[in-house]
Amino acid sequence: MSEPKFIEVQQVEMLFDTRKGRFHALTDVNLKVARGEFITLIGHSGCGKSTLLNLLAGLTRATEGVLICAGREIAGPAPERAVVFQNHSLLPWLTCFENVYLAVERVFGAREGKDKLRARTADALALVGLTHAAQKRPSEISGGMKQRVGIARALSMEPKVLLMDEPFGALDALTRAHLQDELLRIVAQTESTVVMVTHDVDEAVLLSDRIVMMTNGPAATIGEIVDVRLARPRERVALAHDALYNEYRTRVLEFLYHRQARPAKEAA
Numbered sequence: 001m002s003e004p005k006f007i008e009v010q011q012v013e014m015l016f017d018t019r020k021g022r023f024h025a026l027t028d029v030n031l032k033v034a035r036g037e038f039i040t041l042i043g044h045s046g047c048g049k050s051t052l053l054n055l056l057a058g059l060t061r062a063t064e065g066v067l068i069c070a071g072r073e074i075a076g077p078a079p080e081r082a083v084v085f086q087n088h089s090l091l092p093w094l095t096c097f098e099n100v101y102l103a104v105e106r107v108f109g110a111r112e113g114k115d116k117l118r119a120r121t122a123d124a125l126a127l128v129g130l131t132h133a134a135q136k137r138p139s140e141i142s143g144g145m146k147q148r149v150g151i152a153r154a155l156s157m158e159p160k161v162l163l164m165d166e167p168f169g170a171l172d173a174l175t176r177a178h179l180q181d182e183l184l185r186i187v188a189q190t191e192s193t194v195v196m197v198t199h200d201v202d203e204a205v206l207l208s209d210r211i212v213m214m215t216n217g218p219a220a221t222i223g224e225i226v227d228v229r230l231a232r233p234r235e236r237v238a239l240a241h242d243a244l245y246n247e248y249r250t251r252v253l254e255f256l257y258h259r260q261a262r263p264a265k266e267a268a
């Protein structure tokens with residue numbers, strides 16, 4: 001028998017009750033993720049990427065099948081599975097420091113003193129390069145900085161898994177590239193296990209160990225998985241000229257735009 005993986009998704013089916021009846025979002029989803037792996041989920045809009053991420057986060061329960069993290073069935077949200085959403089959900093009346101501190105206190109407050117909690121908060125902000133903005137409120141910082149606070153807050157909980165739902169989707173291309181580079185650095189440093197939803201093929205190839213490509217819904221499933229065997233650390237400019245990088249990129253594009261092409265009216 002093969003060794004259990006850090007995350008296991010086994011025969012997951014997801015149906016939603018809607019006004020028009022039951023909607024079959026996901027079918028027969030099976031996935032194993034090793035500790036320290038960086039996985040991206042890619043597929044056309046509406047194929048069920050967020051649904052799968054929400055199941056891993058424990059925000060919703062699968063209609064059928066099992067999801068396991070670190071040997072335990074996922075039964076609800078927990079700090080061991082921290083989530084970063086596209087729209088950073090920072091509390092506007094708190095400073096960046098206080099926003100992160102809140103999460104730190106929730107996870108470690110029962111066993112650690114205030115000095116230790118403050119040190120954890122400061123470390124998390126330093127990790128994302130935001131020490132200088134610690135006392136600013138969300139309204140005083142850019143979108144990219146807010147997203148970095150969201151990442152700091154998630155990492156400050158020392159999660160076993162970082163779940164990211166299009167974390168850079170709302171950012172301009174340059175800020176996005178900058179944050180991808182930072183994420184590469186942070187993940188190398190923290191050895192985090194990451195599952196990230198993206199629409200961006202280059203982002204997927206740059207960041208991933210494996211790219212999980214999903215078929216179109218309804219009843220979407222995993223169509224193919226690309227093993228990205230590019231050495232780390234990865235550098236985006238050098239990779240642009242790398243034949244292997246371009247081969248992976250083409251494979252994902254072919255999957256999305258040939259094998260899973262969507263009719264024009266649906267894609268609009």
Ligand SMILES: Nc1ncnc2c1ncn2[C@@H]1O[C@H](COP(=O)(O)OP(=O)(O)OP(=O)(O)O)[C@@H](O)[C@H]1O
Pocket residue numbers: 016017018023025043044045046047048049050051052217
């Ligand atoms: N709570 C819900 N009730 C009913 N249908 C839902 C619910 N959540 C998601 N769906 C449906 O399930 C399908 C998958 O949605 P999901 O948000 O997971 O897709 P996605 O791949 O993340 O899309 P996008 O890339 O546009 O964010 C869609 O058809 C969506 O309408």
